[in-house]
Amino acid sequence: MDKPKVLVVDDEARIRKLVKDFLEKEGYRVIEAEDGAAALEVFYADKEIGLILLDVMMPKEDGWSVLREIRQYSKVPVIMLTALGEEADELKGFQLGVDEYISKPFSPKILVARVGAVLKRSGNGSDEEEVSVCGITIDKAAHMVRIDGNTVELSFKEYELLLYLMENAGHVLSREKILNNVWNYDYFGDARTVDTHIKKIRSKLGDKGDCIKTIWGVGYRFEVG
Numbered sequence: 695m696d697k698p699k700v701l702v703v704d705d706e707a708r709i710r711k712l713v714k715d716f717l718e719k720e721g722y723r724v725i726e727a728e729d730g731a732a733a734l735e736v737f738y739a740d741k742e743i744g745l746i747l748l749d750v751m752m753p754k755e756d757g758w759s760v761l762r763e764i765r766q767y768s769k770v771p772v773i774m775l776t777a778l779g780e781e782a783d784e785l786k787g788f789q790l791g792v793d794e795y796i797s798k799p800f801s802p803k804i805l806v807a808r809v810g811a812v813l814k815r816s817g818n819g820s821d822e823e824e825v826s827v828c829g830i831t832i833d834k835a836a837h838m839v840r841i842d843g844n845t846v847e848l849s850f851k852e853y854e855l856l857l858y859l860m861e862n863a864g865h866v867l868s869r870e871k872i873l874n875n876v877w878n879y880d881y882f883g884d885a886r887t888v889d890t891h892i893k894k895i896r897s898k899l900g901d902k903g904d905c906i907k908t909i910w911g912v913g914y915r916f917e918v919g
Contacts, residue, residue, distance in 0.1 A: 698744025698813055699723040703733040703760070704775060705752045713747060716802040717809065730755025734763060743770060745813055747805075750776040758790065765791040769837075771812045771850050775800070788890055791849040794877075815854055827863045828905035828917050832856070841902055851876070852895050855888075859906060859916040868913040888913070 700722050702713050707728070714724045725740065727733035731754040737743060746764070750757035761772055773794040793812055796805055825832045831840045837853060839846040848856065855876050859867065869885040892914060896903030905917045 697721045697723065699725060699740070699742045700809065701725050701727060701733065701736055701740075701743045701746045703727045703730070703747065703752070703757070704749040705729055706749075709749075709775075712802055713805065716806050720806055720810075722809070729753050730757065730760040733760050737764060737768075745809060746770060746772045747809070748772055748774055750774055761790050761792060765849070769850050769853075773805075773808065773812060788851070788887065789894070791851075793850045812850075815850075825857065825860050827860045828902060830856075830860065830899065830902050830905065832860060841899065846898055848895065848898060852891055852898070855891050856895055859914065863916040864918045866909050866912055866915045870913075872913060 697720070700717055702710050702717075702724055703726075704710050704713075705728055710726045710728075714726065717724050725736060725743075727736050729752050733746075733748070734755070737746070748757045748760060757774060757776070761774070764770065764772065769791075771793045772791070773796055774792045775796055775798060777798045794808055796808060823834045825834065829841060830846075832838070832853075833840070834857070839848055839853065839856065855872065858872065858876050869888045872888050873885060892906060892908075896906055899905070907915045907917060909915055
């Protein structure tokens, strides 16, 4: 089976070429866009896009604007390419639904590895497999979360985090362990990233959000019943 198609969005042609060369060497299909407006045109025209690599600082429409619009219609995984290193900028991205951050300058090999990791997580789970805990049901094949038959809309990263918590229900999970398993690489950022995602998940789960218990000084535990 062919590897997914990746949309690379960056106003610097040399960066697009660098990323494209390394991704194509690993078998990915790559299409490019030179600014935010072009990225949205490609996104709406091509329904086969499996992941988007999106620069933040671009002319016409910046990465934040593009991400905000994409998230109104799709949960396609998005990795942000950014020279911004401030915590506030990262939190803004996660709140908008970004799945990963890669800071410039970056190692092309690391970028390819993270693309593979994100795509692997987005396609994991076997057919007809469900996880049901505390009145919440996750259909792993369809990547759907339901409460009393009603679908709960989660971002890609929120879905992965909730699934990890539910698959380990009853166990106390430290923030570091959550980062290493959900983000799937040695994460050197702030562990408060987990707290930000937990807060959003709880809000979207309504009363069922109480199933996620905070273990002060350690991390979180998903209630069994």
